[in-house]
Each structure stands twice: as C-alpha cells, then as structure tokens.
Amino acid sequence: MNTPRPFTPRPEPLDHETNGDEQYGDYEGGELDAAAADSAGRQHLKVPEPAPLTEHGPARVIAVANQKGGVGKTTSTINLGAALAEYGRKVLLVDFDPQGALSVGLGVQAHELETTIYNLLMERGAEIDDIIRPTNVEGMDLLPSNIDLSAAEVQLVTEVGREQALGRAIKPVLDRYDVILIDCQPSLGLLTINALACAEAILIPLACEFFSLRGVALLMDTIDKVQQRLNPDLKILGILATMFDPRTLHTKEVRQRVIEAFGDLVFEAVINRTVRFPETTVAGEPITTWAPASNGAQSYRLLAREVLAR
Ligand SMILES: Nc1ncnc2c1ncn2[C@@H]1O[C@H](COP(=O)(O)OP(=O)(O)OP(=O)(O)O)[C@@H](O)[C@H]1O
Ligand SMILES: [Mg+2]
Numbered sequence: 001m002n003t004p005r006p007f008t009p010r011p012e013p014l015d016h017e018t019n020g021d022e023q024y025g026d027y028e029g030g031e032l033d034a035a036a037a038d039s040a041g042r043q044h045l046k047v048p049e050p051a052p053l054t055e056h057g058p059a060r061v062i063a064v065a066n067q068k069g070g071v072g073k074t075t076s077t078i079n080l081g082a083a084l085a086e087y088g089r090k091v092l093l094v095d096f097d098p099q100g101a102l103s104v105g106l107g108v109q110a111h112e113l114e115t116t117i118y119n120l121l122m123e124r125g126a127e128i129d130d131i132i133r134p135t136n137v138e139g140m141d142l143l144p145s146n147i148d149l150s151a152a153e154v155q156l157v158t159e160v161g162r163e164q165a166l167g168r169a170i171k172p173v174l175d176r177y178d179v180i181l182i183d184c185q186p187s188l189g190l191l192t193i194n195a196l197a198c199a200e201a202i203l204i205p206l207a208c209e210f211f212s213l214r215g216v217a218l219l220m221d222t223i224d225k226v227q228q229r230l231n232p233d234l235k236i237l238g239i240l241a242t243m244f245d246p247r248t249l250h251t252k253e254v255r256q257r258v259i260e261a262f263g264d265l266v267f268e269a270v271i272n273r274t275v276r277f278p279e280t281t282v283a284g285e286p287i288t289t290w291a292p293a294s295n296g297a298q299s300y301r302l303l304a305r306e307v308l309a310r
Contacts, residue, residue, distance in 0.1 A: 047268070047305040049087075056090045059177040061170070062237060062307070063199040068215050069186035072205040072242035074101045075277050076303075077183040079296070080203075082286035083304035085139040089178040092132070094143045094170065096195055097185035098150035103142060106135050107284025110146040118148035120169045122155060128172055136285055141177075143170075153190050162190065163230055167198030179307075188222050196223065197230040201237035203307070205271075206258055208244045208251040213261065237310060240303065242271040269303035272296065 064077045074097070081091045095102035095117065100110030110116070119126040120143075132141050156162040170180060182195040196202060202223060206212050227234050239262050245251045251273075259266050272295055280290045287296045 047302060047309055050089075050305060050308040052088050053178065056178050057175040059092070059174045059180045060201070061174075061180045061182065061199045063182045063184055063192075063195040063202045064205065065182075065184040065192055065195060065202055065219070066204050066206065066215075067186055067188045067192070067219060068207070068212070071207040071212070072240075072271060072277075073186070074105060074183050075281075076203070076205050076240060076242065076271070076300075077102055077181045078105050078280075079286050079288060079300040080303055080307065081140050081179070081181050082137045082288040083297075083300045084179050084307070085137050086288060086301065087304055087308065089139065089308075090176065091140040092143060092170075092173065092177045092180045093135075093140065094166075094180060094182040094195075095145040096149070096166065096182050096191055098145060098147050098153075098191075099185065100144065100146040100149075101281075102183040103144040103146065105281045105284065106142055106286075108133070108142065108144050110144055113144055113146055116148055117143050117145045117169070118152050121149075121152045121165045128169065132173070137289065149191070156190055156194075163193050163197045166191075166194040170198065188218065193222075193226065193230070196226040196234060199231070199234060201235045203237045203240060205240045205242045207242050208254040208258075210250070210254065212254060213257065216261075236265055237307065238267045239265050240267050240269065240271065243273045244270045245273045267303055267306050269299050269306055271299050271303075 064073045064080075066073060077093055081093045085091045093102060093106070095110075103110035103113075115126070115131050117131065120128055120131055128143070132143050134140075135142050152165075156165055159165070161168075166182070174180070182199065184192045184195050204216075204219065206216070223234065223236065239258060241255045241258060243251075244255060255270065274294075274296055276287055276291055276294055276296050280287045283290050286300075287294060288300060291297055
C-alpha cells in the first residue's frame with residue numbers, strides 16, 4: 001500500500017514562475033508520483049519540521065559528490081543550502097570545483113576574484129574571513145573558487161597531509177555554522193578526497209537516467225577507502241534522485257532500481273527535471289527565492305528536513 005503524502009496548497013506564483021516551465025510542464029504531483037513508484041514497500045514517514053535553533057554550530061560537514069558529471073551536485077548544494085537557511089540554519093557553501101559553477105550560480109563573477117579557496121589551501125597566512133562572502137540568502141555564506149583551484153590539485157600532491165588541506169582550511173569556522181556543504185568536482189581526484197576526508201557524511205545526487213548506476217560501485221569503493229585510511233567516521237547521508245521526469249516510465253524504473261539497491265538511504269525528496277533550474281543559474285539565485293512556491297523549491301525543502309532528521 002502506498003500512502004499518499006499530505007497535500008500542501010501552492011501559494012500564488014510569482015510572475016516569473018509562470019514562464020518557462022512549458023517544456024516539461026509544471027508537474028505538481030512529482031513527489032506523490034515518485035512515492036507511488038516506490039513499490040519496494042518503504043514506509044513514507046512524515047518528515048518533521050526542524051526545531052528552531054537558539055545557538056549555532058558546531059557544523060556538520062557534508063560533501064555533495066558523484067564523479068559523474070551533470071547529475072545536479074552544484075544545483076543541489078545551492079538549493080539544499082538555501083532551504084536549510086530558510087529553516088534558520090547557518091550555512092556555508094564551499095565551492096570545491098575549479099569550474100566555479102557554485103560561485104557563478106550564486107551570482108559571483110568567479111573568474112574576477114583575486115582570492116579564493118585556492119589561496120586558503122596554498123598560502124600560509126591566508127585568512128578564511130577575507131575569502132568567505134555573504135550570499136543574497138540570509139544565513140548562507142560562500143567560500144568561492146575559480147580555475148585557480150585546478151593548480152592546487154597539482155601542487156597538493158607533493159605536500160605532507162595533502163588529503164587534509166580542506167579540513168585544515170575550514171576548521172576555524174566550524175563553530176560558526178550549522179551545516180557546511182562542499183560542492184565537489186566530477187572526479188574522484190585529490191580535491192574530492194579532501195572533501196571526503198573532512199566530511200561527516202556524503203550526499204550523492206544520482207540522475208534518474210540509464211547508466212546512472214554505472215560508476216556508483218567505484219564511488220562506494222572510494223568511500224570505503226577513505227573510511228579505512230583517512231576518515232573512519234564518514235557516512236553516506238543519502239542518495240538523492242535528480243532529473244526525475246514523472247512522465248516517463250524509464251525514469252521511474254531507474255529510481256525504483258536505485259531504491260532496490262540502496263533502500264532507506266534514498267531520500268524521499270525527488271528532484272524533477274525542469275527548466276527552472278537552468279533559469280536559476282542565469283538568475284544567480286536559488287530556486288527557493290527565484291520560484292519559492294515551485295515544485296523544485298518544495299522538493300529541496302523536503303530534502304532539507306530529511307537531512308536535518310538524519
Ligand atoms: N532538476 C533539474 N532539472 C533540469 N535541469 C537541471 C536540474 N538540476 C540541474 N540541472 C541543470 O543541469 C546542469 C548540470 O547541473 P549541475 O551543474 O547542478 O550538475 P553537477 O553535477 O554539479 O555538474 P558537474 O559534474 O559538471 O559539476 C546545469 O545546467 C543545471 O542547471
Ligand atoms: Mg557542479
């Protein structure tokens with residue numbers, strides 16, 4: 001038996017919300033439909049509203065990683081971060097991809113920055129407070145990066161403690177934030193290993209497409225090695241199904257296979273494929289502020305509640 005989720009009425013849309021979704025249709029029943037597709041018999045528990053906080057820190061550090069490209073790592077980092085900030089959490093987003101897509105997605109001209117996370121990793125005396133910048137989302141800050149970071153990957157190789165460089169860099173601010181999300185690059189190279197070495201948990205976005213499970217074994221193997229050699233406390237926080245197209249059978253089948261493979265590790269939140277997300281990148285803001293009532297914004301809020309409940 002599949003229990004339908006409680007229906008949340010949709011508030012009046014903003015002007016720009018009525019545009020641009022025609023390509024996929026603004027499918028409001030995405031979550032419900034995904035739940036119905038879950039024939040593995042999982043219980044659909046209501047995810048509680050998080051309790052307000054009276055003080056902040058120490059931060060839970062979460063790496064958003066998958067070596068497969070274009071699965072929604074950066075989009076999920078921005079929007080999960082913004083949803084957590086809506087719930088009153090102090091959030092730091094770490095752009096740990098030399099492409100700088102996270103920074104750009106938050107409206108920062110990454111290539112023009114003089115100092116980035118690269119300086120923090122490679123220069124003695126670089127101050128994290130000089131590099132962290134606020135975003136337009138209240139309670140959410142950004143540690144930006146740009147192409148300079150690609151040099152760090154090469155330079156770090158010869159350093160002692162090369163896997164702990166990011167952990168050392170963010171240590172001074174752990175007490176200031178509730179959640180630190182690290183947006184990893186699509187590789188299992190030294191930068192991603194640095195993220196896994198300092199994280200309490202990994203969140204894995206997985207696109208609902210054929211072949212999405214390819215490469216997951218390698219990712220699991222890497223997590224295993226990091227647990228054994230660098231960070232015994234590293235956990236898998238969960239697997240997030242992204243690029244879900246409720247109109248195709250195949251995307252439902254893929255999600256079903258993911259659930260069969262990973263069971264309760266799979267978040268109930270499902271991120272539908274919609275042009276809203278590319279739009280938000282152009283707008284330089286999260287979907288939670290760009291289209292606050294959209295299905296995408298609601299899904300990332302559900303994800304935020306699940307993350308806080310795990
Ligand atoms: N749910 C979605 N529906 C439609 N498009 C999406 C969705 N999520 C992300 N996108 C778009 O897909 C592209 C890739 O997304 P994103 O950059 O978040 O993935 P990524 O895993 O970080 O990629 P990379 O591996 O290159 O870092 C972007 O253009 C983004 O706007
Ligand atoms: Mg990315």
